[in-house]
Amino acid sequence: xxxxxxxxxxxxxARAFLETHAGQYGWEARRNLSLAEEVALAKRWQGVKAAxxxxxxxxxxxxxGAGGTELEKIIFSTEEAQFGFPAGLLAITLGMPxxxxxxxxxxxxxxxYVPPAVRGEEMWCxxxxxxxxxxxxxxARLRARRDGDDWLLDGQKTWTSYAQFCDFGILVARxxxxxxxxxxxxxxxxxxxxxxxxxxxxxLLHQHEDVNEVFFDNVRIPDANRLGAVNDGFRxxxxxxxxxxxxxxxxxxxxxxxxxxxxxxxxKLRGRPAIEDGRVRAAIAHxxxxxxxxxxxxxxxxxxxxxxxxxxxxxxxxxxxxxxxxHAMATLALDLMGPSGVAYDSHAKTRTDYxxxxxxxxxxxxxxxxxxxxxxxxxxxxxxxxxxxxxxKAPR
Amino acid sequence: MALSYTADxxxxxxxxxxxxxxxxxxxxxxxLLRSRGNYDSALWKxxxxxxxxxxxxxxxxxxxxxxxxxxxxxAEECGRVVAAIPFLAPTYAASMALREFGxxxxxxxxxPRIATGDATxxxxxxxxxxxxxxxPLTTFQDNRLTxxxxxxxxxxxxxxxxxxxxxxxxxxxxTASGVKRETADTIxxxxxxxxxxxxxxxxxxxxxxxxxxxxxxxxxVQATIAAFEQIGGAEGAMDRAREYANTRxxxxxxxxxxxxxxxxxAEMYVTIELARGNALRAAASLNSGAADFVAQAGAAxxxxxxxxxxxxxxxxxxxxxxxxxxxHDLHLFLRRARALALECGARPFWEDVIVExxxxxxx
Numbered sequence: 001x002x003x004x005x006x007x008x009x010x011x012x013x014a015r016a017f018l019e020t021h022a023g024q025y026g027w028e029a030r031r032n033l034s035l036a037e038e039v040a041l042a043k044r045w046q047g048v049k050a051a052x053x054x055x056x057x058x059x060x061x062x063x064x065g066a067g068g069t070e071l072e073k074i075i076f077s078t079e080e081a082q083f084g085f086p087a088g089l090l091a092i093t094l095g096m097p098x099x100x101x102x103x104x105x106x107x108x109x110x111x112x113y114v115p116p117a118v119r120g121e122e123m124w125c126x127x128x129x130x131x132x133x134x135x136x137x138x139x140a141r142l143r144a145r146r147d148g149d150d151w152l153l154d155g156q157k158t159w160t161s162y163a164q165f166c167d168f169g170i171l172v173a174r175x176x177x178x179x180x181x182x183x184x185x186x187x188x189x190x191x192x193x194x195x196x197x198x199x200x201x202x203x204l205l206h207q208h209e210d211v212n213e214v215f216f217d218n219v220r221i222p223d224a225n226r227l228g229a230v231n232d233g234f235r236x237x238x239x240x241x242x243x244x245x246x247x248x249x250x251x252x253x254x255x256x257x258x259x260x261x262x263x264x265x266x267x268k269l270r271g272r273p274a275i276e277d278g279r280v281r282a283a284i285a286h287x288x289x290x291x292x293x294x295x296x297x298x299x300x301x302x303x304x305x306x307x308x309x310x311x312x313x314x315x316x317x318x319x320x321x322x323x324x325x326x327h328a329m330a331t332l333a334l335d336l337m338g339p340s341g342v343a344y345d346s347h348a349k350t351r352t353d354y355x356x357x358x359x360x361x362x363x364x365x366x367x368x369x370x371x372x373x374x375x376x377x378x379x380x381x382x383x384x385x386x387x388x389x390x391x392x393k394a395p396r
Numbered sequence: 397m398a399l400s401y402t403a404d405x406x407x408x409x410x411x412x413x414x415x416x417x418x419x420x421x422x423x424x425x426x427x428l429l430r431s432r433g434n435y436d437s438a439l440w441k442x443x444x445x446x447x448x449x450x451x452x453x454x455x456x457x458x459x460x461x462x463x464x465x466x467x468x469x470x471a472e473e474c475g476r477v478v479a480a481i482p483f484l485a486p487t488y489a490a491s492m493a494l495r496e497f498g499x500x501x502x503x504x505x506x507x508p509r510i511a512t513g514d515a516t517x518x519x520x521x522x523x524x525x526x527x528x529x530x531x532p533l534t535t536f537q538d539n540r541l542t543x544x545x546x547x548x549x550x551x552x553x554x555x556x557x558x559x560x561x562x563x564x565x566x567x568x569x570x571t572a573s574g575v576k577r578e579t580a581d582t583i584x585x586x587x588x589x590x591x592x593x594x595x596x597x598x599x600x601x602x603x604x605x606x607x608x609x610x611x612x613x614x615x616x617v618q619a620t621i622a623a624f625e626q627i628g629g630a631e632g633a634m635d636r637a638r639e640y641a642n643t644r645x646x647x648x649x650x651x652x653x654x655x656x657x658x659x660x661x662a663e664m665y666v667t668i669e670l671a672r673g674n675a676l677r678a679a680a681s682l683n684s685g686a687a688d689f690v691a692q693a694g695a696a697x698x699x700x701x702x703x704x705x706x707x708x709x710x711x712x713x714x715x716x717x718x719x720x721x722x723x724h725d726l727h728l729f730l731r732r733a734r735a736l737a738l739e740c741g742a743r744p745f746w747e748d749v750i751v752e753x754x755x756x757x758x759x
Contacts, residue, residue, distance in 0.1 A: 065519030089613040124759060275751070278744070285747035288759065289674055289695035307400065314673075317666045372655065378662040382636055385652040385661060 003306055007075060014076050014265050017052060018083050027084030033346050035209060039165045042089035046120025056094060056118045059102065063110060064118035071305050085350065092161055093117055095169040096240050097124035101189065104227040127157040127171035127214055128237060138182045142216060144173035149223050151188065153216040163212040166192045170240065172233040181392055184341050185233030188225050199324045206359045207346045254326035254350055254357035256289055260333055267336040274336050281333045290325040294318060313382045321376050323364045331356035399676045408466055412473040415446065420477040422725045428586045431554035433579025435588040436480035443481060444513030452488045457507035464682045475628025478728045480586035482550035483516040485621035488552040489614045493558050496563060497602035497610060513574055518554040519618055520545035520592055521611050526613055527745025534594065537562035541568055541599040544591065548738045550581040551590035559599070560611035568599040584735035593601035616693035618740045620682055623675040623700035626736050627668060630707040632730045634664040636700040637711040657714055666705040671696065671703035691753035694746040701743065
């Protein structure tokens with residue numbers, strides 16, 4: 001059986017499985033849920049996936065994974081996204097922290113921590129950003145001091161997604177305040193329920209509370225919670241961020257193009273259907289071109305993976321281009337609604353509601369790498385342009 | 397749907413790139429820009445010798461029988477060096493027209509001549525400011541063609557044209573009596589553009605039941621090939637900007653260290669990759685005969701026109717004053733970007749084509 005045949009079979013089996021559960025866990029089931037209820041639903045869904053061989057598809061079976069391929073994972077998550085399953089709530093857990101455990105923890109630790117995460121029983125967060133260190137990760141100041149065989153953590157992290165629901169987290173802390181900034185950090189994992197850890201949700205502009213401040217007040221962790229060598233934390237953090245070889249297109253998208261066409265058919269401009277207006281037509285045509293371009297890039301990456309090659313770096317443009325397009329489409333849709341466009345429902349989903357898609361725009365362009373950082377990455381990693389002037393970097 | 401290149405296709409690309417880089421002389425190009433109706437005849441002859449004109453012609457008619465994608469690869473490499481050969485895309489579109497709508501006699505007569513480079517084609521479809529007229533003023537009666545087509549790329553030198561008339565798609569020998577071509581100065585004189593007047597010129601009809609639909613399909617084919625040429629041009633401009641940002645110093649450091657410069661170049665890359673995704677998809681739809689071909693060609697056209705013009709504008713800005721001199725190569729790209737954006741249907745026209753296809757469920 002060829003790869004293509006195998007993947008076709010895999011896709012149709014996956015789709016049948018997803019269709020069976022869509023009613024219980026998909027778009028409809030998520031309507032009007034609070035964030036806490038969504039998280040609970042996401043954990044239950046993860047358990048169902050684990051029982052059917054669809055959780056952690058690429059991980060070894062001994063840790064609860066499916067022992068499958070990167071391609072199978074991408075095919076599954078692409079299909080999964082179409083039904084609106086709440087997979088995004090565990091994307092961080094399974095995307096970075098737990099894979100880091102899989103690669104760098106002891107055999108005993110892996111046995112303890114990986115399977116429960118795969119089954120959706122435990123969640124993990126990533127504690128990198130601080131009030132004084134956002135994109136500039138190496139400026140982290142949270143202190144970790146030696147105390148016998150333990151470390152004591154003091155300081156603050158911020159913008160931590162889903163920390164209020166998490167059992168564990170990975171973090172970088174400053175272990176050598178005298179070393180140059182990139183060289184004095186160490187990588188740990190931490191029990192979020194340990195004494196001295198305080199989590200405070202931050203209300204973002206759309207009233208969502210996905211991110212948190214996390215305070216560490218003399219939190220004691222054993223040296224066994226250190227991943228990698230002392231003062232090698234910056235390199236470990238970069239490895240974490242490069243964990244995903246190829247991320248499937250974001251599932252948390254704006255409303256589909258057809259929704260805009262339907263709206264333009266229903267609304268009027270100067271007494272005529274808005275779809276007949278050149279400004280509207282131009283916007284629809286350009287949205288089409290952007291979406292088709294992005295999906296072609298995604299499809300090409302799949303073909304590269306199928307052929308056993310590494311996909312190129314084109315995937316890095318996805319968030320940048322998608323965020324802009326989403327904003328343009330949402331703005332036009334609201335404009336077409338006229339005065340009634342101001343209606344706001346804080347429980348609405350970006351996928352089905354233009355106002356939510358619109359107000360989520362600024363967050364999208366900052367979270368997980370600002371537009372400026374993404375452009376720097378493209379310029380430096382792909383195009384070979386020099387790094388910015390960096391007075392903070394130690395002379396080589 | 398194959399959106400990736402095979403090893404053989406990469407081989408074609410490498411050969412084309414080597415050949416074009418060796419033969420490109422910007423000085424010669426500047427010379428061609430000085431007067432109207434030009435193209436690089438020596439380069440075109442070399443392309444014929446390389447077998448490129450036979451790429452899209454079936455083997456039983458003396459060609460290489462390659463797919464549209466191979467022609468697209470060659471077009472992209474031509475774009476990278478702003479090659480002054482305006483016949484590639486329309487001639488491929490014409491070979492498609494002959495294969496799809498031509499009689500056995502027309503095919504066996506003309507396809508071999510396209511393969512040998514003896515026949516070159518222009519697509520004559522535009523008449524006035526409207527994109528593709530639903531009812532062209534050009535008429536075809538008793539095997540005679542009468543009317544006027546505007547700014548036909550390659551029209552100043554092509555031996556034949558495919559013409560969109562009010563009731564038919566017709567094939568006309570441009571060297572016949574009753575055909576008068578007028579070249580004019582344009583923003584890019586290397587496109588050899590001409591207004592073509594037909595005054596009872598002898599012509600023969602192609603067997604297309606719906607002339608408008610056939611004409612639209614043909615310019616979609618031309619637009620798909622041109623999109624690759626535009627992407628190549630955009631990359632040529634981006635490469636120059638990269639090189640300059642990596643060598644030019646100001647304020648005590650490489651200008652590439654300034655985000656204002658760096659991000660411009662990264663933005664070029666973003667527009668180019670979006671265009672490439674669309675163009676590859678259009679070529680794949682063309683090859684597979686998918687129903688969304690025309691809409692996808694439109695998406696490729698919008699994205700590639702934007703990528704080229706955007707990249708050139710920002711490459712010039714990256715260079716500062718040297719970028720706006722006659723002696724610098726960037727204006728060759730600037731001129732070509734605008735010429736290609738106008739050549740096979742401008743932006744508003746294609747925006748409408750896409751929306752109509754979406755409305756009819758053919759996108």
